[in-house]
Amino acid sequence: QVHLVESGGGLVQPGGSLRLSCAAPESVAFIYFMNWYRQGPGKQRELVAVIYSGGSTNYADSVKGRFTISRDNAKNTVYLQMNSLKPEDTAVYYCNAETSQGLGWGQGTQVTVSS
Numbered sequence: 381q382v383h384l385v386e387s388g389g390g391l392v393q394p395g396g397s398l399r400l401s402c403a404a405p406e407s408v409a410f411i412y413f414m415n416w417y418r419q420g421p422g423k424q425r426e427l428v429a430v431i432y433s434g435g436s437t438n439y440a441d442s443v444k445g446r447f448t449i450s451r452d453n454a455k456n457t458v459y460l461q462m463n464s465l466k467p468e469d470t471a472v473y474y475c476n477a478e479t480s481q482g483l484g485w486g487q488g489t490q491v492t493v494s495s
Contacts, residue, residue, distance in 0.1 A: 382408060382484030384475050389489030396493070397463045402475030402486050404456040410480040414451060414458040418471035418491075428473070431458060443469075465493045 388400040404411060413432045419425040429439045429449040437449050448461040458475060470493050475486040 382477065382479050382481050384477060384484045384486040386473070386475055386486035386489045389473060389491045391492045391494065392465055393495050394466060394493055396465050397461070398465065398491060399462070400460040400473055400475075400489060400491075402458045402460075402477075404477055404479060404484060405481075406456060408456055408479045408481050411451075411453075411456060412478040412480075414449075414475060414477040416449060416458075416460045417474045417476060418469075419474070420468070420471035423471070425474075426471075429460060462491070465491075467493045469493050 382404060385403045388398060392398050413430055415430045416428040417425050418428050427440060428443055429447055431437045431449045431451050439447060446464045451458045472488040472490050474488045477484045
């Protein structure tokens, strides 16, 4: 299993922004796709966004127009830019990737949207 390292979570007021990062090891030769999931209090894990090796993306309806997923292939890193945050975006955010060395998960990063 590949270990992914996440960063960028924190506390933000409603309407604010955060950017999450998720890095795969430099030793990984190829990443087929990278996802962001989230799990809010008392909720099931939800797929938020996905980006494929060619750059195409998909988003959950709940975040369309507010979140943007992107990747830097040279750094084996995926980003999730989150704008216009709402209290219901509060969750632990996890990244996940299918790589040439197998499946990887991050440890999770807490995002709290509150005034």
